Amino acid sequence: MAYFMTESAHLSFIHAADFHLGSPFKGIGRLAPHAASFLAEATYKAFDNLINEAVERNVDFVLCAGDLLDLEDRNLRALLHLRRGFKRLQEHGIRVYVVHGNHDPYEIMSKSVEFPENVFVFPPRQEEWIQTFGRNGMPVSIWGASFKKKAEKRNLVRLVPALSAEGYKIGLLHCTVGSGGGHDPYAPCQVSDLRAGRCDYWALGHIHKKNVVSSQPLAVYSGNIQGRSFKEQGPRGCFVVEVREDAESSCTFFETCVVKWHEESVDVSHISTLAELMDKMYERVNGLRAASEPCGLICRIRLEGICSFHESIYANDSLDQLTEELNACFDNQSPLLLVAGIENHSIPATDMEKRKKAGDLVSYVLREADRLEIDPNKLTGSEGPLAQLFQNRRFAKFGIALDEDDAKQIVLAAQHLLLHLLEHPDK
Ligand SMILES: [Mn+2]
Secondary structure, three states: OOOOOOOOEEEEEEEEOOOOEOOOOOOOOOOOHHHHHHHHHHHHHHHHHHHHHHHHHOOOEEEEEOOOEOHHHOOHHHHHHHHHHHHHHHHOOOEEEEEOOOOOOHHHHHHHOOOOOOEEEOOOOOOOOEEEEOOOOOEEEEEEEOOOOOOOOOOHHHHOOOOOOOOEEEEEEEOEEOOOOOOOOOOEEOHHHHHHOOOOEEEEEOOOOOEEEEEOOEEEEOOOOOOOOHHHOOOOEEEEEEEEOOOOEEEEEEEOOOEEEEEEEEEOOOOOOHHHHHHHHHHHHHHHHHHHOOOEEEEEEEEEOEEOOHHHHHHHHHHHHHHHHHHHHOOOOOOOEEEEEEEEOOEEOOOHHHHHOOOOHHHHHHHHHHHOOOOHHHHHOOOOOOHHHHOOHHHHOOOOOOOHHHHHHHHHHHHHHHHHHHHOOOO
């Protein structure tokens, strides 16, 4: 396929970030060999897609906004693959500008790899703008600053050189704008800093979800090129930016990922058996698979609604067996389809209010559960029923906190399970 530059564009470049080359996928448990090998290649293939796109579009340069790989993994293949991709760009006369982030800090990266000559890596302190030109001779100035170490505390935006720069100005940074939404708040800054920062385009990395932080000037997170867990659902890729002679710019997203993560809700209200549920899930997953092609899909199913066959869901690890069966239906298919699990959030059809009034032991227990004070802090505190889980060091790493709604859901699910166990002690 050939791409043609918009006629009026005097400059075009790709902005990408957070490749995390070679890093593992999370939250999918044990995998069949074909799935495991496909996923082991996913970040590399997404990176190859990015390089192909740059070559086909014949852009002027590629901006890489940090976390190109996870140095913690000490993955030599990832380093070599990165260098090979950049060499391919060199063969096509495409320049590369790089800053390093918390996963590939400058101090370690600069000792680990020698990039080809078309690659310019911004050090942690860059005093001057780098001058270059677009294809039609349009002057461009680029400035960036790498993380020196993992925990970068500086507000890097404030380091923009005070000296004036020529032409279209680009800032390249790995940083946290605002609160960071759950990412480590390294290199913190505010939108107001970016606005004051004398750039026409801020190419940002670190936040994995694509986001246009500001439109005037343009400040953009391109997101990561390949999602690696259910926290990173949907399409992943980068932006191609085209700039007109009057410095007016447009940015277009394109996908690079080879597999997408997706959680699908299935309403069980109009289903009465596990076999019907199986058919409905198959149909739904098959539709999702077709829609995401040529990209693969890792999905998780969330059962919702009022369920008339709750008993069978609890019995004999039904959900694990349904998951296995679904995966068997799509086994060895290309592109990859993987059902990572089925989560039950449905409510049993039993009339709980009526059941609570029956006057027997079960109804007494259910009423006692109703009287529980639902305070998330008490549930997770040192005396609470979830204390052991929340004090576990490995669990604590995930930084999960319960709000009141979560606490209510947990108590409600416990009531349903309790009802099931008391009425069917043999299952
Ligand atoms: Mn980062």
